Amino acid sequence: MLTTLIGTLVVMLHVAGVLAAMHAVMNTRTPQGAFAWALGLVLLPYVTLVPYLYLGRSRFHGYVDLHRLRREQMQTLANTQLSAGPAAPGACARYGEIAHMLGAQFHEGQQLRLLVNGEATFNAILRVIGEARHCVLVQFFIIHDDLLGRRLQQVLLERVRAGVEVCVLYDGIGSHALPHQFVQTLQDAGVHIHPFATQRRSNRFQLNFRNHRKIVVVDGTRGFVGGLNVGDEYLGMKPPLSPWRDTHLEIEGPAVADLQRSFAEDWHWVTGALPPLRPARPGPGSAHTLIVATGPADRQETCSLFFVAAIHAARRRLWITTPYFVPDQAVMSALRLAVFRGVDVRVLIPSRPDHHAVFLASGLYAHDAVRAGIRVFRYQPGFVHEKVLLVDDDTASVGSMNLDNRSFRLNFEIGALSVDRDFASQVEAMLQEDFEHAHEVTEAEYLKAPYLRRLAMHVARLFDPVL
Known part of the structure; x- marks a missing residue:
């Protein structure tokens, strides 16, 4: 009896593996990925079937449909509130195909500040947020409930109590360890905070399509982008990886409008509404900057x-x-x-x-x-x-x-x-x-x-x- 049960289970696993392999062949984006998944699912379904449920999905029709069918409509709404200024004239022709591919443009007159480590980055971000008068947009892949996370939490609470509108996005997978109480404290004070997910209905088996973006925009005039998340390890406070070497960038100028557009697109998917948007000011600097926002819902890689x-x-x-x-x-x-x-x-x-x-x-x-x-x-x-x-x-x-x-x-x-x-x-x-x-x-x-x-x-x- 036990032998029959085990045999039936093995057959069912192999059948499930073959079906999953067929799904992988039809849906995985690259031939290499399709081959790797299919081979593993057919030969070793006991090892690969569960990981495939979490990592193998390559399409998410809800987000793709929204991204492709409503993106233009959403950007039209955003453009009524944003003015990014004229495109940079011919100075960046070497990268014209990138701008054309993304449907974006270089903006002239950016003032850039290179932030070469975590301390410089978060001192600048928290200081600028603390000076906000109208709105703050915050998006990170990871937010931890630690010393740095609570510093960010406190400055956001101070701003929302001062009448500033605050919107926060965090990735539901990257920030899986973020306690509910951390989020609830912000919500109770009036901060609009949401986890990002590519499907509006929770899918515990979906670990791909993470929102890895790091964006902060304050009053539409100052923007931050780069590699740092919100956590003590990014300040080099957690061995054995410390000291942590990372880089961020502060932007002042018309390109900040495109940071807002990227945030607005993700916010619109999560909430169905636009965040507060403000026109960027003419830039006081000399740089030409193109905001490069990429993702798996784009028609091209x-x-x-x-x-x-x-x-x-x-x-x-x-x-x-x-x-x-x-x-x-x-x-x-x-x-x-x-x-x-x-x-x-x-x-x-x-x-x-x-x-x-x-x-x-x-x-x-x-x-x-x-x-x-x-x-x-x-x-x-x-x-x-x-x-x-x-x-x-x-x-x-x-x-x-x-x-x-x-x-x-x-x-x-x-x-x-x-x-x-x-x-x-x-x-x-x-x-x-x-x-x-x-x-x-x-x-x-x-x-x-x-x-x-x-x-x-x-x-x-x-x-x-x-x-």
């Missing part, structure tokens, strides 16, 4: 294409920092071609893991990169989480995008691509110091690693479509 286009634009120098170096074939090919053009291509990655599987896969990609002539460095003092790109002497990007499949195809991301020699020189100085605190990866790192570690690297890379 906009994040991957953004990196490909930016890499192809490089003629002298291309420096990239990323915590997760798991590039797809298009990005890796673009990096190789940049080397053949004589570009100084450097990639800065961590020397310590926060996600072991990704770290192992990154090590193998680093080896492949070094063999292709790409210089790869491992940051030594702590964990490097910054997402920065420097092109030649005049262009830099600061944002939330990693060089991995999640950012390319599964996450909602945002960054700011800026063309300005003064700003690029600041980014160059910052990255130069980072490289001085790193050691260069050689082929020996892989070749001298124990066999089992090298095997683990190759196994991890098999799963890079879902890492």
Whole structure:
């Protein structure tokens, strides 16, 4: 009897695995991902079936329909309240395909402030929020109920009690540990706060399509974007990853209107309404800035294409920092071609893991990169989480995008691509110091690693479509 029951269960698992494999073949975005899921589901449904329920879904019709069918309508409503000023005239032609792909534009006259660590970032964010007079828009992937989270909570409570309208979005997956009481305290005071999810009905099996964006806009005039979330670890207060190395950006000028538009699109999906929006002021600076908002609901794989286009634009120098170096074939090919053009291509990655599987896969990609002539460095003092790109002497990007499949195809991301020699020189100085605190990866790192570690690297890379 027991044997019959076990046999029936095994057959049912294999049937379910085959059905799930058919779903994966029809719906997974990449052939590599479809093959990896299908193979695992057919051969090892006992191991892969449950993870597929959580990670395998690649379509979310509700959000896609809203994003594509109502986006223009929502932006028309937003545009009645936002005025972003004229487009930058011809100064950014090298990146015209990125702007065209995103339906966005470069804005001239931005004043940019590079924020090179967590302390500088949150001192600036909390100070500017504390000066708010009309409205505050806040969006983070992770908000923790710790010292930094409570500092943010207090400044938001102070502003809403002063009559400022405050709207907060946090990702329901990234902030899964955020206590209900933390949220309730803000709601009771009058803060509008909601978790982001791609489906309005809760789906406990849906872990993909995370909103990885980090946006703060105050009174429509000052905006922040970058790699930092709200948590003590981002201030370097949690070993063994401390000190935490990250970068954020403060923007003042017409491009802030596009940060508001991105926030408004996500807010509209969650609430069905627009947040308070205010026109951005003419910028007092010299930078031309394009807000790059990408996501899995776009018709194109906009994040991957953004990196490909930016890499192809490089003629002298291309420096990239990323915590997760798991590039797809298009990005890796673009990096190789940049080397053949004589570009100084450097990639800065961590020397310590926060996600072991990704770290192992990154090590193998680093080896492949070094063999292709790409210089790869491992940051030594702590964990490097910054997402920065420097092109030649005049262009830099600061944002939330990693060089991995999640950012390319599964996450909602945002960054700011800026063309300005003064700003690029600041980014160059910052990255130069980072490289001085790193050691260069050689082929020996892989070749001298124990066999089992090298095997683990190759196994991890098999799963890079879902890492």
